């Protein structure tokens with residue numbers, strides 16, 4: 138074994154350690170960066186798809202399905218057509234009048250206003266939270282798009 142070989146080997150070993158140290162430092166840095174927040178329950182937003190998934194399907198469609206009280210089938214494929222510009226069977230109001238939650242009987246039924254015919258919805262409760270009703274109102278105010 139020659140001296141030159143020893144020096145050469147020593148340098149390459151040092152280089153390996155240096156590179157390894159940089160990689161370790163980089164990994165250490167990334168582990169300190171903020172981790173993504175743990176998932177929280179997604180609140181309903183003012184789109185029909187969100188209202189469908191968060192409210193109509195889990196809270197209404199058990200009754201408003203194939204049997205459809207008042208002809209109001211609220212399953213995903215049928216909710217839009219049965220609500221938007223669709224006349225209520227209980228009043229002269231539309232179930233949903235695009236842009237006008239005050240003229241939308243759906244909102245009256247969810248609020249449980251004294252003017253409604255029959256029960257507040259969901260019938261027998263538990264009723265929707267203010268946040269949930271506000272999402273429905275905001276969707277109606279936005280023109281009740283099929284989004």
Ligand code: HEC
Nearest residue numbers: 196197200206207209225226227243246255256258259260
């Ligand atoms: C336990 C069964 C049941 C559940 C759950 C339920 N409904 Fe109803 N719904 C009825 C019945 C029965 C009627 C007709 C009698 C009445 O209005 O009280 C009705 C009527 C309605 C009407 C009036 C229809 C019209 O033509 O005027 C609307 C609007 C309505 N429901 C919306 C909803 C919504 C939205 C939900 C979910 C948030 C819901 N309902 C949940 C049973 C239910």
